[in-house]
Amino acid sequence: MDLFEDTPSPPQGNQPEYTVSELSGAVKRVIEGEFGLVRVRGEVGRVSRPASGHLYFDLKDDRSVIAAISWKGQVARMQVRPEEGMEVVATGRMTTFPGQSKYQLIVEDVAPAGAGALMAMLEKRRAALAAEGLFDADRKKAIPFLPGVIGVVTSPSGAVIRDILHRLRDRFPRHVLIWPVAVQGQACAPEVAAAIRGFNAIEPGGAVPRPDLIIVARGGGSLEDLWGFNEEIVVRAAAASRIPLISAVGHETDTTLIDFAADRRAPTPTAAAEMAVPVRLELLAAVDGFGARAVRAAVSGVGLRGQRLRDLARALPRPEALVQGAAQRMDLWSGRLGAGLGMAAARKRQVYEARAGLVRPELLLGLVAHRRRDLAERAAKVAVLAERAVERKGARLDALAGRLRPSLARIVGDAARDVRKGRERLDALAERLEAVPAVRFAQARQRMEALDRTRMTLGYAETLKRGFAVVRGDGAVVTSRAGAEKAAVLEIEFTDGRLALGGRPRARKAGEGPEQGSLF
Amino acid sequence: MTAKAVSEMSFEEAMAALEQVVNQLERGEVALEESIALYERGAALKKHCADKLKAAEAKVEVIRAQEGRAVGTTPAEGM
Secondary structure (H helix, E strand, C coil): CCCCCCCCCCHHHHCCCCCHHHHHHHHHHHHHHHCCCEEEEEEEEEEECCCCCCEEEEEECCCCEEEEEECHHHHHHCCCCCCCCCEEEEEEEEEEEHHHCEEEEEEEEEEECCHHHHHHHHHHHHHHHHHCCCCCHHHCCCCCCCCCEEEEEECCCCHHHHHHHHHHHHHCCCEEEEEECCCCCCCHHHHHHHHHHHHHHCCCCCCCCCCCEEEEEECCCCCCCCHHHHCHHHHHHHHHCCCCEEEEECCCCCCCHHHHHCCEECCCHHHHHHHHCCCHHHHHHHHHHHHHHHHHHHHHHHHHHHHHHHHHHHHCCCHHHHHHHHHHHHHHHHHHHHHHHHHHHHHHHHHHHHHHCCCCHHHHHHHHHHHHHHHHHHHHHHHHHHHHHHHHHHHHHHHHHHHHHHHHHHHHHHHHHHHHHHHHHHHHHHHHHHHHHHHHHHHHHHHHHHHHHHHHHHCHHHHHHCCCCEEEECCEECCCHHHHHHCCCEEEEECCEEEEECCCCCCCCCCCCHHHHHHC | CCCCCHHHCCHHHHHHHHHHHHHHHHHCCCCHHHHHHHHHHHHHHHHHHHHHHHCCCCEEEEEEEECCEEEEEEECCCC
16 A cells, blocks of 8 residues: 555545445454354353254353354254253354344353253253153162172272272172273263173173172262263163162262162262172171071980980889789689679578478468368358348348338328318318308398398388379479479379379380389 | 072072071971981081182182173282
C-alpha cells in the first residue's frame, strides 16, 4: 500500500471494509483455528432435543454460559447423555453460527465430572440391571465351605494379592490361580470381564484346574479409579459366573455394581480370603474332638451295656431254684398219696363191716314176725271196733224209732182237737149267724113302723082327716088366691078323694100315688 | 445315611456326617451292632476329614491367557 497516496476518504479510510459475511467468516476461522479441540468442564443447563435428533444444551459455570450442540450421530455414540444439572467434561470444538452472531461448542463426547454426576449415573445403571433380575437373591450361589482351588482376578502386583495370599496361608493354604488384569483405566472393565468368563471356561480335569471359587479384588481408590467395576460388561460377567464369586473392590465404604452381582461381597480383599476358607487348625481340632467323642461314646456304650448285662445276669435266678420248690411239693404230696388212699379205704371198710355184721336172716325173720303180729292185732281191733259201731248205730236207731211213734199220735191228736175246736166254733158262729137276721129284721120293722107312724102324723094325709084339704091348680099345689084364680082347673083333695072344680078335669097321672105325695 | 461313600464326600459333608455319627453314639439309642458299625463309619469320616486338612498346600500360580482362555500357568514368584 502506498503510504503517501492522497485519498479523499475519511480519516479512518485506510481501515479495510468487510461485508457482514466476510467478518463473520473471519471470526469463524479465528475461533475454529484457535479452539479446534477443547475440553470444557461445566454444569449442563437447559437441554432440548428437537425432532431433528440433534441435542442443544448449555454449559455454564457461575459467571458464563456457552451454547453447545451435539449432532445426531454424535449423540448416538455418547456413553453418557448430558442431563440438566449434571457436572460434565465436554470434549469438542468451538465454532460460530454466523446467522445469529453466536459462537458455540460442538460436543463430541460428554463425561461425568464429580461424584454427584457419577453416583446419579451409577444409580441409574444399577436400577436398570436390577430390573433385569441380575441382582436377584435366588441367583446367589453358596460359597463352598472348603474350596480346593481359588481363582483371583486382580492385579498381580500390589498389596491386594499379597494380602489375600497371606490371609489364605494363615487360615488354610490353598491352590491359588491369579488371573492378572488392569484394575483401573479403560482396559479394566474388558479385562476383568474376560477373566471371569475365562475362569468359567476352564473345564474340570484339564491342564489348568478349574477354580471352586472366584475372588475379584481391587484396593481402595476414587470413584473414577473403581469405575471399571461399575461397567455393565463386568456386572454381567459376574452375574453369569457359574463359579461362586466374591467381590472385594475398594474399601468397606465403596460400593461398585459388581458387588450387587457377586454371590457375596467382602468389604476388603482380606475379608474375602476369610470368607473363602475356614481356619484349618480349628477344623483339625473339631475333627479330633469328634473322633474323641466317638471313641468315648463307643467305649462307654459298650461299657454300659456290659454293666447292664452283668446286672441283669446277677438278677437272673438259677434254673434249679425255679423248680426246686415245685419238686419238693410234688415229693411231699406223692409220698402222702399211697398212705392217704389206704387210709381212706380202711375208713370206708370199717363203716361197711360194722353195718354188714348186722345184716342176718334172723333179723329179717324177727322183723317179719313182728310185722305179722302187729297186723293180727290191728285186724282184731278193727273187728271189735266195727261191731261196736254197728251196735251203737242200731241202738240209736231204735231210740229214734221209739220216739217217732208217740210223736205221731200226738200230732194226730192235736190235729183232731184242732178240727173239733174249729167245728164247734163254726157251729156257734153259724148259730149266731142264723140269729142275726131275725133280730135285725124285727128291729128294722119296729123302727120302720115307728118311722111310718111318724110319717103318717107328719104327712098332709092325716091333716086331711082333720079337715084340711090340698088345692091344686093345673096339677100344681096352689097356696095363694092369686094362684087359684089363674088356674084353669082347681082340684081339691080330701081325705077320701079328690074333687075337680070348674073346666074340664085334667087327667090323672098314672103312678102318682098318695104315698109319694105324702112324703114330701 | 450310607447313601454316599465317604471317599467321595466333600470336607463339609464328611464333617456333618461325622458330627451326626458322634451325636448318635453319644445318645446311646442305637443297638450294639449298629453302634459298632457307626463307630467304624465315624472313624472313616474322621480320617477323611483329617486327610483333607493335611492336604493343605500353598501353591500360587499366574494364569497365562490367550484370547480370553487360560492356556497355562506360571508359578508366581515371591508371593
